[in-house]
Amino acid sequence: MKKNYPLAKVYSLLESGPVIMLSSAYKGRANVMTLSWHSMIDFDPPLVGCVIGDGSHTFKLVKASKECVINIPTFAIAAKAVACGNVSGAKADKFEKFGLTPQPASLVRAPLIKECYASLECRLHDARLAGKYNLFIFKVVKAWVDGAVKDPRTVHHRGGENFFVAGRTVKIPNKMA
């Protein structure tokens, strides 16, 4: 069960570089795209940069709706997440095809993905580099996290068919904390 999560802590969900599932919606059609090319840009309000291929259906939906939800899967649904990246949303309803459950978001029209342990509702903040680099900067406006998930087994891409799963948390003294 996901609960409201402080926006100022969103960076801690993303800066380890997990594979994310980006959901979008426009005129009643929803889609999901799996990607690894993202970075935190600012802490609070949290800004996140995402590279979304301009040939993708998601590119069109995000451009038109100016919204998305960044969902973070764990290893439990890794195969589904990767499979989602191998089909175009122009040709298939990926929620149906891969047995993913859309849930209504609170502030945007794009759906949360129930099977992901964290979901971040986003509004498009800056599209200045979307033309040249497919880089969209989103502002997270609402965050949901399943508090029961400790040390989430996020999935990280090493290229091609190679991935690794996040290990347990280790503490390293960090004055910047």
Place this chain on the structure above:
Amino acid sequence: MKKNYPLAKVYSLLESGPVIMLSSAYKGRANVMTLSWHSMIDFDPPLVGCVIGDGSHTFKLVKASKECVINIPTFAIAAKAVACGNVSGAKADKFEKFGLTPQPASLVRAPLIKECYASLECRLHDARLAGKYNLFIFKVVKAWVDGAVKDPRTVHHRGGENFFVAGRTVKIPNKMA
């Protein structure tokens, strides 16, 4: 021993989201900064976006030199990498302070860090968003990787003093490969 690595494969080193050590140099002064806010932007030539705090010494060196080296540490030097992020290069020679070994790069003046298993020589490619978001887009012009390191135990930040180490590689069918 690091060897020349194909530029078209650089994405596979970075898209899992490891902590990186960014080295820079200007007028004979070199520095190292540790950061997690980076993303691949394009495959080949490889473009990488990095957020570099505008209060940092590295921000000044990169602005002035228009170059850097992105070095990727493994868990073996995680404590050093994190400690590097806790001291300003304006006050200390971090190579000396943390026992890191600078090595000459081939195409840029910033040094490689010997103790890191991979080092990517970069030229500043686009600083359009450096003013507003501290976001620099670099082009990797030469890559060096220690081929003896399989399944590198890269370090990933969960926020604060919390990190995890990359686990072994798992294969997941991926037609996008």
